[in-house]
Amino acid sequence: MGYEAHFRVWRGDAGAGELRDFRVEVNEGEVVLDVIHRLQATQCPDLAVRWNCKAGKCGSCSAEINGRPRLLCMTRMSVFAEDETVTVTPMRSFPVVRDLVTDVSFNYEKAREIPSFHPPTGTAPGEYRMRQVDVERSQEFRKCIECFLCQNTCHVIRDHDDNKRAFSGPRYLMRVAELEMHPLDSHGETGGDRRELAQAEHGLGFCNITKCCTEVCPEHIRITDNALIPLKERVVDRHYDPLFGLFRRRKD
Amino acid sequence: MTAPTQGPGRARIDARTLRTDRWWLPPLLTFLGLTTFVIYGVIRAFMNKWYWVGEYQYLAPFYSPCLSEVCVPGSAHWGRWFPDLGFLVTPPLFVLPFVLGFRLTCYYYRKAYYRSFWLSPPACAVAEPHRRYTGERRFPLILQNAHRYFFYTAIPVAAVLTYDVVIAFHGADGGFGVGLGTLVLLANVILIWAYTLSCHSCRHIVGGRLAHFSRHPVRYWMWTRISWLNARHMPLAWLSLFSVGFADLYVTLVASGALADPRLFN
Ligand code: SF4
Ligand code: SF4
Ligand code: FES
Ligand code: FES
Numbered sequence: 001m002g003y004e005a006h007f008r009v010w011r012g013d014a015g016a017g018e019l020r021d022f023r024v025e026v027n028e029g030e031v032v033l034d035v036i037h038r039l040q041a042t043q044c045p046d047l048a049v050r051w052n053c054k055a056g057k058c059g060s061c062s063a064e065i066n067g068r069p070r071l072l073c074m075t076r077m078s079v080f081a082e083d084e085t086v087t088v089t090p091m092r093s094f095p096v097v098r099d100l101v102t103d104v105s106f107n108y109e110k111a112r113e114i115p116s117f118h119p120p121t122g123t124a125p126g127e128y129r130m131r132q133v134d135v136e137r138s139q140e141f142r143k144c145i146e147c148f149l150c151q152n153t154c155h156v157i158r159d160h161d162d163n164k165r166a167f168s169g170p171r172y173l174m175r176v177a178e179l180e181m182h183p184l185d186s187h188g189e190t191g192g193d194r195r196e197l198a199q200a201e202h203g204l205g206f207c208n209i210t211k212c213c214t215e216v217c218p219e220h221i222r223i224t225d226n227a228l229i230p231l232k233e234r235v236v237d238r239h240y241d242p243l244f245g246l247f248r249r250r251k252d
Numbered sequence: 253m254t255a256p257t258q259g260p261g262r263a264r265i266d267a268r269t270l271r272t273d274r275w276w277l278p279p280l281l282t283f284l285g286l287t288t289f290v291i292y293g294v295i296r297a298f299m300n301k302w303y304w305v306g307e308y309q310y311l312a313p314f315y316s317p318c319l320s321e322v323c324v325p326g327s328a329h330w331g332r333w334f335p336d337l338g339f340l341v342t343p344p345l346f347v348l349p350f351v352l353g354f355r356l357t358c359y360y361y362r363k364a365y366y367r368s369f370w371l372s373p374p375a376c377a378v379a380e381p382h383r384r385y386t387g388e389r390r391f392p393l394i395l396q397n398a399h400r401y402f403f404y405t406a407i408p409v410a411a412v413l414t415y416d417v418v419i420a421f422h423g424a425d426g427g428f429g430v431g432l433g434t435l436v437l438l439a440n441v442i443l444i445w446a447y448t449l450s451c452h453s454c455r456h457i458v459g460g461r462l463a464h465f466s467r468h469p470v471r472y473w474m475w476t477r478i479s480w481l482n483a484r485h486m487p488l489a490w491l492s493l494f495s496v497g498f499a500d501l502y503v504t505l506v507a508s509g510a511l512a513d514p515r516l517f518n
Contacts, residue, residue: 014261067270068375087270092377095261103261133468155373158426183463205389208366209359212376225452225482231492233400233456240397248272 001028003082007035010089014100019087026077030237032088033061033072038054048099056218059147063100064089069149069216091152112199114175118187134183141178141227143219144171150213150223154207167203170213170223176202177227180234195238198231256381273424275375282368292497297344302507303327307458309422310433312503313440313496317412318343351409354402360453360489362396400453410448413441423518431513440499447492450481
């Protein structure tokens with residue numbers, strides 16, 4: 001049942017690199033990560049690849065396969081024709097460490113810039129009470145496995161490295177949306193405003209809702225429809241809708 | 253074309269994309285679809301005739317509401333607000349800014365034309381040809397934030413089109429009647445309502461902006477309904493665009509005499 005596939009794998013580091021050709025055995029039921037492991041075992045023992053769970057849950061094995069950002073462990077070989085060349089490169093928006101491994105620290109820096117959940121004053125941990133319907137919406141966002149494929153694909157930074165400073169990327173704008181929708185978050189009590197931050201600090205205005213983050217998310221989170229656009233609408237409430245402010249102030 | 257998808261320390265890969273699928277097809281189809289509609293719209297807006305079928309009371313959607321002195325007799329159901337301003341200022345021009353503004357600032361259409369016309373990006377993981385990118389942070393694109401106001405104006409427009417359908421149940425002898433044209437207008441208005449209500453701004457206003465759904469059960473229920481529609485916003489955008497063009501063309505053909513409206517009843 002096995003066959004010999006033609007693979008092109010990017011090898012190199014920040015200094016230089018190139019796509020190298022390999023012929024490698026593929027067996028029924030395998031995923032791309034299996035084939036990369038076979039390359040490691042048989043032809044290039046020093047090939048660098050990051051992985052952990054092989055179950056699509058740790059978010060470590062993000063890469064690009066035939067130009068499409070995907071998880072190596074969740075891409076079945078059966079989606080390719082036997083005579084098709086399979087090209088594997090590291091994620092192209094982050095600095096490369098070596099071969100298929102990139103330095104994703106950009107994402108951790110952006111994560112740290114978001115003020116964390118702020119409980120209402122006088123409510124101790126353990127006393128939080130929320131209705132299921134009130135938290136349901138943001139639970140979708142908690143499926144995120146932090147694979148950073150959305151961050152890697154977003155053209156705002158992928159095609160314009162200079163925007164990295166001002167733009168947090170879909171994954172972290174989604175985090176802002178999650179906290180902004182949180183029924184108990186009281187960041188506002190401290191005088192803060194997450195909508196303001198989304199616009200001024202996290203660069204929500206860079207997003208032109210072209211939905212590539214949604215397209216590549218392996219958890220099928222509807223990032224654009226359920227997090228980014230609702231967040232944009234909340235920013236409109238705050239900034240661009242003169243009538244809205246007349247009606248409401250409190251968090252209802 | 254510059255060679256983007258590059259930056260300090262990134263893997264050196266020169267290709268603009270390594271995608272092997274037909275990633276250019278969806279933006280191309282979008283480009284052709286929207287261009288066709290715009291060309292038809294321009295021709296039709298300046299045609300200034302064949303929009304009213306008095307016999308069956310069909311009013312072409314592009315000319316509804318007809319608010320000008322120059323509207324043909326019987327077609328101005330809501331009064332004649334504007335004087336005759338010459339042959340270049342046709343009746344649609346008074347309503348078009350609102351209808352067009354609604355579609356132009358729609359979150360779905362934005363995605364569609366940013367990708368297909370501005371190539372920003374043409375497809376996912378395909379580098380865009382622009383050297384700089386500022387998104388929707390500056391003039392003019394910052395005006396996209398006015399979308400909800402266009403949504404508010406879209407509701408009376410949809411209501412007017414609904415009225416047009418009601419009066420289109422009209423027979424040749426003056427009583428009740430149904431023709432193929434009535435059904436075309438009816439299908440169109442259903443799609444227009446579905447598109448309008450599935451709007452992201454509508455979803456937000458109806459309930460999305462709440463932090464506590466549990467305190468607003470009715471709005472929560474409405475939000476769940478609108479969310480269901482909203483998940484279909486893209487097909488509804490295309491279907492309603494197609495249906496409004498088709499309904500308009502149909503009335504044009506009947507009004508010009510090129511087509512006889514098949515009558516189902518009276
Ligand atoms: S929808 Fe916005 S955040 Fe998501 S990929 Fe597109 S521009 Fe980036
Ligand atoms: S939102 Fe989706 S694509 Fe982005 S990091 Fe989380 S799981 Fe990955
Ligand atoms: S190895 Fe864990 S997601 Fe692929
Ligand atoms: S988002 Fe498309 S009409 Fe409002």
